[in-house]
Amino acid sequence: MVFWVLALAMGGAAIGVVRSNDVVHSVLFLVVVLAGAAAQYILLAAEFVAWVQVLIYIGAVVVLFLFGVMLTRAPMGDDGAHLNNDQRGAAAVVALLIFGVLTALLVDAFGGQEIRFGADLVAQGRPQAIGSDLFRNFVVPFEVLSMLLLAALVGAVVLARKD
Amino acid sequence: MLNSVWIIVALPALSFVIILFFGKRLPKHGAEVAITAVAASFIGSCWAAVEWIDRVNASEHAAGIVGFFGKGMMPSDSANGGVEPVVNSLTWWQSGGIDFGVGTYVDGLTVMMMFVVTLISLLVHIYSTGYMHDDKRYTWYYAGLSLFTASMLTLVVASGTLQMLVGWELVGLCSFMLIGFWWEDRENSRAAIKAFLTTRTGDIGLIIGIIILFTAAGTFNIAGTNAYALQGANNHDILLIASICLLIGIMGKSGQFPLHTWLPDAMAGPTPVSALIHAATMVVAGVYLGARLYPVFYEGFSISNGGINMMALVGGITILVGASLAFVQRDIKKVLAYSTISQLGYMVMALGVGAWVAAVFHLFTHAIFKALLFLGAGSVSHGGTHHSFDMREMGGLRKKMPITFWTFIIGSLALAGIFPLAGFWSKDEILVNAGSQGFELFLIIGLVGAFLTAAYMTRCVYLTFFGEYRGKHHPHESERSITTPLIILAGLAIVGGMINATPLGIKKFTEWVEPTTNFPKVVHAEFDVPLAVISVSIALLAIGVMSYFMFRREELTKFKGLTQRNRLARSGYTLLERKYYLDYLYENVIVEGIRTPIARAMYWFNQTVIDGLVNFLGRGAVRVGRFAYENIDQRGIDRAINASANEIGAAGGVLQRVQSGSVQRYALYIFAAVGVMSVALFVLSVS
Amino acid sequence: MELNQFLILSAFIFAVGVYGVLARRNGVLVLMSIELMLNAVNINLIAFSAFNHNIRGNIFALFITAIAAAEVGVGLAIVLLIYRNLRSPDLDRVEQLKG
Numbered sequence: 001m002v003f004w005v006l007a008l009a010m011g012g013a014a015i016g017v018v019r020s021n022d023v024v025h026s027v028l029f030l031v032v033v034l035a036g037a038a039a040q041y042i043l044l045a046a047e048f049v050a051w052v053q054v055l056i057y058i059g060a061v062v063v064l065f066l067f068g069v070m071l072t073r074a075p076m077g078d079d080g081a082h083l084n085n086d087q088r089g090a091a092a093v094v095a096l097l098i099f100g101v102l103t104a105l106l107v108d109a110f111g112g113q114e115i116r117f118g119a120d121l122v123a124q125g126r127p128q129a130i131g132s133d134l135f136r137n138f139v140v141p142f143e144v145l146s147m148l149l150l151a152a153l154v155g156a157v158v159l160a161r162k163d
Numbered sequence: 164m165l166n167s168v169w170i171i172v173a174l175p176a177l178s179f180v181i182i183l184f185f186g187k188r189l190p191k192h193g194a195e196v197a198i199t200a201v202a203a204s205f206i207g208s209c210w211a212a213v214e215w216i217d218r219v220n221a222s223e224h225a226a227g228i229v230g231f232f233g234k235g236m237m238p239s240d241s242a243n244g245g246v247e248p249v250v251n252s253l254t255w256w257q258s259g260g261i262d263f264g265v266g267t268y269v270d271g272l273t274v275m276m277m278f279v280v281t282l283i284s285l286l287v288h289i290y291s292t293g294y295m296h297d298d299k300r301y302t303w304y305y306a307g308l309s310l311f312t313a314s315m316l317t318l319v320v321a322s323g324t325l326q327m328l329v330g331w332e333l334v335g336l337c338s339f340m341l342i343g344f345w346w347e348d349r350e351n352s353r354a355a356i357k358a359f360l361t362t363r364t365g366d367i368g369l370i371i372g373i374i375i376l377f378t379a380a381g382t383f384n385i386a387g388t389n390a391y392a393l394q395g396a397n398n399h400d401i402l403l404i405a406s407i408c409l410l411i412g413i414m415g416k417s418g419q420f421p422l423h424t425w426l427p428d429a430m431a432g433p434t435p436v437s438a439l440i441h442a443a444t445m446v447v448a449g450v451y452l453g454a455r456l457y458p459v460f461y462e463g464f465s466i467s468n469g470g471i472n473m474m475a476l477v478g479g480i481t482i483l484v485g486a487s488l489a490f491v492q493r494d495i496k497k498v499l500a501y502s503t504i505s506q507l508g509y510m511v512m513a514l515g516v517g518a519w520v521a522a523v524f525h526l527f528t529h530a531i532f533k534a535l536l537f538l539g540a541g542s543v544s545h546g547g548t549h550h551s552f553d554m555r556e557m558g559g560l561r562k563k564m565p566i567t568f569w570t571f572i573i574g575s576l577a578l579a580g581i582f583p584l585a586g587f588w589s590k591d592e593i594l595v596n597a598g599s600q601g602f603e604l605f606l607i608i609g610l611v612g613a614f615l616t617a618a619y620m621t622r623c624v625y626l627t628f629f630g631e632y633r634g635k636h637h638p639h640e641s642e643r644s645i646t647t648p649l650i651i652l653a654g655l656a657i658v659g660g661m662i663n664a665t666p667l668g669i670k671k672f673t674e675w676v677e678p679t680t681n682f683p684k685v686v687h688a689e690f691d692v693p694l695a696v697i698s699v700s701i702a703l704l705a706i707g708v709m710s711y712f713m714f715r716r717e718e719l720t721k722f723k724g725l726t727q728r729n730r731l732a733r734s735g736y737t738l739l740e741r742k743y744y745l746d747y748l749y750e751n752v753i754v755e756g757i758r759t760p761i762a763r764a765m766y767w768f769n770q771t772v773i774d775g776l777v778n779f780l781g782r783g784a785v786r787v788g789r790f791a792y793e794n795i796d797q798r799g800i801d802r803a804i805n806a807s808a809n810e811i812g813a814a815g816g817v818l819q820r821v822q823s824g825s826v827q828r829y830a831l832y833i834f835a836a837v838g839v840m841s842v843a844l845f846v847l848s849v850s
Numbered sequence: 851m852e853l854n855q856f857l858i859l860s861a862f863i864f865a866v867g868v869y870g871v872l873a874r875r876n877g878v879l880v881l882m883s884i885e886l887m888l889n890a891v892n893i894n895l896i897a898f899s900a901f902n903h904n905i906r907g908n909i910f911a912l913f914i915t916a917i918a919a920a921e922v923g924v925g926l927a928i929v930l931l932i933y934r935n936l937r938s939p940d941l942d943r944v945e946q947l948k949g
Contacts, residue, residue: 003851007859014863014886018870023879030882033863037889040856044900049908049915053892056915061885061922068878068926072933083875087831091872094831097838099865105845106857113853115901124905130912133905145916152920159927827880831872 003043010036021083023069027062034058045117046125164211165218165249168267168320171207171277174200175284176313179306186302191292197305198288201312205281208274215274218249248273250386252322266322268385271677272454272523276319279530280444284312286648287439290538293644294435294545304344308439311337315444319451323383324373327452331369331416334445335362341440342432354428361425365415369452372408375401376459385455392458399462406463409452410474417449418504419511420481424745426504427488430496430552434541437496442503442537443530450510454523457514466517471604475515479608481508486615490622491739494552495540498623502578503533505612509593512605518596520677525589531659532577532586535652539571542645543627547638554626556634563638566646568628570653575624577656579617579702582695588660591695598694613698617705625713856897864890877929881922888918 009032016029034057041050123129134142178200186193252266267273288308295304314337318330336359343355377383379401380391392402413419418426429441440446453460453474464472485505492498506529513522544550546567547560561568577584580591590613597605632638640646863886870883892911899907 003855007855010859011862011866014866017882017886018866018874018879023876026879026882030885033886034889037893040859040893041896043851044856044896046896046899046908046911049892049896049911052912052915056919057885057889061919064922064926065878065882068881068929071930072876072878083879084873085827085875087828088873090831090835091869094835094838094872095865095869097842098834098868099861101838101841101845102861102864103858105841106854106861108845108849110853110857113901115851115853115897116903117900118903120903121900124899124903125908129905130908134909134912138909141913145913149916149920152923156923156927159924160930827872834868834872 003040006036006039006043010040023083024066027065027069030065031058031062034062044115044125045121048125048127048130164207165214165269166251168207168211168269168273168277169251171204171211171281172267172313172316172320174204174207174313175309175316179309179313182302182306182309186306193302193305194288194292197309198285198292200309201281201285201288204277204312204316205285208277208281211269212274212278215269215271219271248386250322252384263325263383264323265326267320268322269320272451273320275523275527276451277316279527280312280315280319283439283443283530283534284308284315286534286651287435287538290438290541290645290648291433291435293642294541295433298433300344304341304433307337307341307344308436311341311440311445315448318448322385324376324385324388324456325383327385327455328369328373331366331412331448331452334440334448335359335366335416338362338429338440338445341436342429344432344436348431351431354425354431358425358429361422362415365412365422368408368411368415370412372405372412375405375408376456379405388456389458392456392462399465402459402463404463406460407473409456409459410477413449413453413511414477415449416452417446417507417511418481419449419477419508420484421745423481423485423504427492427497427500430494430500434496434537434544437500438534438537438541441500442533446503446507447510447526447530450507450514450522450526453511453514454519454526457519460514461517464515466515472515475512475602475605478508478510478512478515479605481505482512482608482612483615484508486612486619488739489615489619493554495543495554495557495623495627496537496552498554498619499533499536499540502536502616502619505616506533506578509590509609509612512609513593513596516593516597516602516605518593521589521592521596523677525593528577528585528589528656528659531652532574532584532656535570535574535649535656536578538645538649538652539567539574542567542641542649543571545645546641547636548634549636551634554623557627557632558630558634559628559632560638561628563632564640566640566649570646570649571628572624573653573656575620579620579706580613580698581702582699583657583660585656585658585660587695587699591698594698595694610698610701614701614705617702618709621706621709622713625710629713853897853901856893860890860894860897862890863887863893877932878926881925881929884925885918885922888914 013029013032013036017026017033020026020029034053038050038053038058041047041053175197178196181196182193186196189195248268248270250266250268252264254262254264256263288305291304291308295301298304311334314330314333316330318327318334321327321330339355339359342358343352346352346355373383376388376391379398380388382388382391391398411422415422426441426446430437432440460474461467464474466472466474482505485501485503485508489498489501489505492501506525510522510525510529513519513525540552543557543560543564544552547564548556573584577586580586590609594606594609594613596602597609867883867885867887867890870886871880874880874883892914895907895911895914897907899905899911
């Protein structure tokens with residue numbers, strides 16, 4: 001039940017992101033989507049991921065977006081003509097195509113499968129479990145990821161430097 | 164050595180090959196190779212001669228003496244105590260049951276011929292180092308000389324008529340090449356061709372004769388052929404025909420009338436060549452053939468019966484024709500050429516009257532003094548007249564060129580048959596044999612010939628060496644390489660006759676050379692002193708008359724210009740000058756008559772038929788080409804190519820629009836493609 | 851709950867994201883659409899993780915989140931550059947690849 005509400009909200013907000021004529025509105029719709037995703041995670045007993053989602057995405061990424069909007073002087077307010085390009089129609093078709101294929105595929109593959117909930121699932125989502133698995137089996141990717149973040153940081157600074 | 168005479172033949176051949184390939188790079192330009200080879204062959208010949216003489220001597224002392232005769236062939240076999248010749252042969256190939264072999268047949272005649280050929284060749288080689296010194300084809304000259312020597316030796320040692328034919332043709336070829344040695348002058352080439360073709364005409368007879376003999380005797384072997392010929396009277400007709408055919412060959416090669424016309428023209432070649440080939444060796448090939456196959460002629464012409472036979476007649480006519488024509492020559496070499504013709508007539512006539520030894524002996528002595536005379540003439544031209552042979556430019560050379568003068572005198576006297584020089588002994592023997600057995604006509608011819616010989620030689624000598632010098636150069640004696648052979652030959656001319664001085668009981672030549680096997684029983688006439696005296700007197704008379712005529716010519720005004728004034732005399736002179744119109748007959752009548760119509764017909768055919776065809780085809784090809792160019796090329800193909808190029812351009816223009824530069828457009832394409840592909844995959848996996 | 855619910859939801863959001871990437875003109879908006887797509891993937895992963903009782907999915911999602919954050923940082927830097935050079939964030943003006 002909760003799921004359907006969330007799903008509906010997320011779907012509408014997603015469409016809002018891509019169809020809104022106001023950049024800031026799009027950003028806000030994105031926030032809705034991200035939050036809804038976090039709620040879905042909780043529904044799926046992945047608490048830690050949900051909190052990370054909220055923290056990182058909504059907390060940092062969206063802020064970044066807002067900064068970006070500000071810095072690129074995107075015209076605030078209604079600016080529909082400038083925000084959508086010529087291939088809207090084709091893009092819609094393609095998007096529909098992709099959605100259709102995916103759906104058909106999923107129905108065909110996973111139709112009728114249910115998620116079983118249990119104590120192990122809950123335990124799975126806890127930070128303890130994630131932390132232990134992460135630092136036991138995925139240490140190297142973790143370190144690489146930190147390198148990646150460093151590179152991204154440096155890269156962004158370099159790129160955006162004013163000279 | 165007698166079994167290995169092929170070495171004597173091979174050495175000059177080897178020298179030919181070496182000179183051909185390496186001659187230009189050697190220090191003496193090939194001359195040293197040639198001289199070495201010929202000298203070696205000469206030594207080999209002497210050695211063979213010595214061995215043969217031993218062989219003869221041993222057989223005379225009857226049997227029991229084996230020992231140093233090589234392969235142990237017993238010299239004496241037949242009942243008449245003859246000396247077997249040494250025969251070696253190997254089969255070259257067999258075809259149709261017939262054995263074609265090559266080999267050597269060595270007897271006294273062979274040994275003598277080898278001796279003569281290598282001796283004269285060696286002297287000519289040495290002489291040529293001086294005479295041909297500045298010639299630009301010096302190397303090739305020596306190559307030609309080597310090849311000639313090898314060919315002549317092949318002919319001489321041949322054990323079968325086929326091999327003899329090979330040698331015969333080869334010497335003809337060498338003669339051709341060497342006569343036309345200075346081919347830049349058209350005359351020389353013409354003379355060479357004339358020589359070749361004339362002897363070729365004679366060769367027709369030779370080849371037919373060989374074939375006839377082969378079919379009759381069943382073999383190409385000389386011994387076999389001779390044995391067949393001696394067999395008896397029932398094959399007389401075949402032998403007669405064969406003899407006539409072979410005689411035609413002799414006429415061509417040895418310059419007998421009427422095929423003698425090439426010899427005077429052959430004087431266009433270098434003088435040493437004339438000395439070697441046209442005096443001493445090649446021209447005697449015919450006489451050698453007659454001597455070698457003598458039983459065939461003897462039986463064929465029934466020489467034992469006496470009287471006139473074709474061989475003697477041909478020889479006799481030749482004597483007179485040659486001698487008479489020698490009178491009207493201005494060129495010293497041509498005088499000697501006609502003299503050679505005349506002397507060859509003597510040899511053939513001698514064979515015709517059964518005087519085998521006399522003929523061969525005369526061959527021997529003639530080679531010596533005729534070579535001497537030719538080389539002397541060469542010396543005269545080399546030192547005296549700056550390479551001219553015209554006697555009108557000579558005169559008074561005896562003071563300036565003493566060695567040449569004296570040797571030439573000796574040669575002339577020998578030729579004239581003056582006692583005791585070489586020519587006397589041999590010519591006299593011929594006359595003696597001609598005088599017996601019903602051959603009296605030929606005796607008369609021989610005596611007349613002797614008279615004429617002495618006379619024309621006197622004229623020649625006078626014009627060259629006596630009187631005042633009429634030329635424009637500075638005559639001087641020639642160098643040693645030229646005079647040394649002259650001196651050697653002169654010495655031989657003096658003593659050479661002694662080898663068969665029959666009245667003195669010396670018959671060494673007969674003993675050594677005359678074949679004793681497969682040989683008819685010829686009659687040896689005894690030396691006749693009165694006849695000898697008569698012949699010498701005739702010669703001396705001739706010399707005297709001519710000398711008087713020549714020396715006193717200034718005072719004999721009524722003889723002067725006689726040939727111009729008197730019509731009879733003039734026609735006679737013209738007859739001689741035109742060489743009895745024989746050349747005219749051959750060239751203008753026979754050859755022209757055949758050649759001109761054929762040439763005209765060929766020309767017409769070429770111009771009208773062949774050229775017309777070619778032109779027609781050419782025009783057709785041009786028309787086809789033009790059509791192809793205009794229609795097919797320009798219209799069809801070019802248009803097709805242009806159209807396809809335009810299409811491609813248009814397509815390019817269309818595709819150009821895909822590259823819009825907009826990344827989002829590209830992304831659209833990508834996503835669309837992914838979507839389509841996944842649909843496809845999905846459908847495929849489901850179905 | 852059915853697995854498919856989440857999955858189809860994820861597919862929907864993904865498709866919307868695709869539309870956004872293709873159809874929006876502003877660079878920042880494109881980036882936001884990319885965020886949408888990434889989130890859709892995340893939902894998918896978590897759903898499977900719950901379905902299979904495998905924690906790997908969670909961890910993968912975490913990684914994706916981190917990478918997405920890094921990518922947004924760099925991407926915005928690029929958009930800033932474009933804006934600086936072209937005086938406008940309009941992506942249509944970026945057509946140097948035009949052939």
